[in-house]
Amino acid sequence: MSSQGEVHESPRQAGRARRGLPCRVLGACAPALLALVLAGCGTVKGGDDVNLIAGKKAFVSKCGSCHALARAGTKGIVGPNLDEAFRGSIEEGLQRNTVRGVVEGQIQFPNPEGAMPKDLVKGSTLRDVAAYVAKFAARPGKDTGLLASAVEAPGAGKPAVEKGGKLSISASPSGQLAYVTNKATATAGAATVEMPNISGVSHNIAIETGEGGASAKGAKLGASEFTTKSTATVHVTLKPGTYTFFCEAPGHRQAGMFGTLTVK
Ligand code: HEC
Ligand SMILES: [Cu+2]
16 A cells, blocks of 8 residues: 555656646647656757757758748748747746757657657757757747758749740759749740659649739649659640749648749
8 A cells, every 4th residue: 555655656746846847838748758858858059050950951851841940941830830839938938958858859759649740850860950949949030150051042943944845843852841943934835844842741833823922813724733752743735924833732832832934
């Protein structure tokens, strides 16, 4: 009997010790996560740029399609905006070291019923991603130096040019919600628009009339199937004028996955 009493006492003590911890950032207090937070999780070295650069790259390719984080330039909407998720607690004094533990814990033990896959990154990449998010979540300003150029600017590539009826517009190879270019040109007539996508993020390519930008305005000419790690195609007949090419995955167009196609 007395041994049973001890078994019951230790979680209660732990509960007292845990009270006041910023569990709120996750909405729920997963015990495994708390263990990580309590363990201290080491320190984030501000000057450790190599790790932060690796962390940013991995964040953009593995996390950015679902999460917005201003410093990383990502705009995914499937999961919570990570600046907003941590802002309140950080302003109230939550240590960034603790944020780092929370992020590591979330990657290792996401809600099993939620949309976030487990173990998207592991080992040193796990530590680097957590360090990057912890350092820059809800931090005003812009990444500087090598960090700033660690990931290519979305859509900044050379314009795509139609040749022999074929127009190729690749999705961002690093998994950003963007095509490699936001400009394309073609001559009037039948065209096959292909979208190579070597990333693991599912995209398609659709074409509509007019310069709609981030929101739908014109009439849709056609749309490819969705694909990851393969090439999708759509056949359209183009008249001279301006069109918008865009991705129909939820939130992708709003996040900037579109461009202008000029037909002459
Ligand atoms: C497929 C979409 C998806 C991907 C990819 C993804 N997440 Fe998540 N994430 C979610 C969702 C949805 C939630 C909400 C809670 C849950 O389901 O666990 C979440 C929750 C979180 C939280 C908790 C935020 C809060 O408000 O408490 C953090 C931190 C987080 N994710 C970080 C990451 C990191 C870092 C990566 C990349 C290694 C990543 N996520 C990749 C969908 C995703
Ligand atoms: Cu997309």
